[in-house]
Amino acid sequence: MIDDDTLARDGFCVLPRLLDAAACRDLAASWQAPERFRSHVVMQRHGYGQGDYRYFAYPLPGPVEALRQALYPALAVVANRWNAALGVAARYPDRLSDWLAHCHANGQPRPTPLLLRYGAGDYNCLHRDLYGPLVFPLQVAVLLSEPGQDFEGGEFMLVEQRPRKQSRGTVVPLGRGDAVAFAVNQRPAQGTRGVHRTAMRHGVSTIRRGERFTLGLIFHDAA
Numbered sequence: 001m002i003d004d005d006t007l008a009r010d011g012f013c014v015l016p017r018l019l020d021a022a023a024c025r026d027l028a029a030s031w032q033a034p035e036r037f038r039s040h041v042v043m044q045r046h047g048y049g050q051g052d053y054r055y056f057a058y059p060l061p062g063p064v065e066a067l068r069q070a071l072y073p074a075l076a077v078v079a080n081r082w083n084a085a086l087g088v089a090a091r092y093p094d095r096l097s098d099w100l101a102h103c104h105a106n107g108q109p110r111p112t113p114l115l116l117r118y119g120a121g122d123y124n125c126l127h128r129d130l131y132g133p134l135v136f137p138l139q140v141a142v143l144l145s146e147p148g149q150d151f152e153g154g155e156f157m158l159v160e161q162r163p164r165k166q167s168r169g170t171v172v173p174l175g176r177g178d179a180v181a182f183a184v185n186q187r188p189a190q191g192t193r194g195v196h197r198t199a200m201r202h203g204v205s206t207i208r209r210g211e212r213f214t215l216g217l218i219f220h221d222a223a
Contacts, residue, residue: 002074002181007138008081011189011200012158012172012182015140019177023063024144028213031115036061038110043124049203051122053216055114064113068217071140072096075181075219079137085188085195092136096219099136103221108132112218116204118154119211124204126159128185131222139184141202144213146176151210156180161199162189171205184218 006013019027030036037054044050056064076092076099083090093099103109112131116124129139145151156172172180182202189198204212 002071002078004078007078007181008188010170011160011187011198012170012180014172014174015179015181016175017177018067018142018179019063019144021146021176024142024176024213027061027063027115027215028144030061031117031213037115043122047125048127049122049124051116051118051124051204051207053114053116055222056111058111060111060113064215064217067140067142067215068113068219069096071181071217072099072219075136075138075140082137082188086186086197099219100221103132103134106132106134108134108221108223110222112216112220112222114216114218116214116216117211118151118204118207118213120207120209122212123154123206126157126201126203128201129216129218130185131218131220134220135184136219137184137187138181139219140179140181140217142179142215142217143174143176144215145211147174150176151207151212153206153208154212155205157203157205158182159201159203161201 003013038057040054042052158170160168183200186197188195
């Protein structure tokens, strides 16, 4: 499922058809059940862009919990390889429960999986999802709406800030149910003088028409 070679080369990879259409509709519909969430953020109030998102409360909905549990082990293998390449001592355990217990014991107990909603004219500024000193290096976004049918515009964007070079931008095409796994902050990249750090940010371009829902899966909890 996780394309290690593409992640190593580009800092992201697409996971096609991670969810079927019915599961996407059900997750998007959970927006109408505010009791499932711990907080609601309106982006323009904070200068994050336009649109809004809600963080799920614990216990997470079954499909969200299942995805987080299923994706973590393979991502942890990549994360440990990245840390080794960068000379970072920290290593991530095989089980998500062990990693989250470490987060909670160190003052980061709040769940971070979230549901994002964008309407016409909305967008998400380039950013990094850092919620405290403990950071898992990879995260996943799942598109829950159908491009061209539910909305137009709203492309998922990644920008890589390369040392001593101009930044490189990438638009990642996604269909409903497709996911993208990508670097939260920094990743190792191969240069002419060996491995170096490169920083990445992500965002969503302006929605021209319709409504776009996304599920965000972050594997470190928040302070």
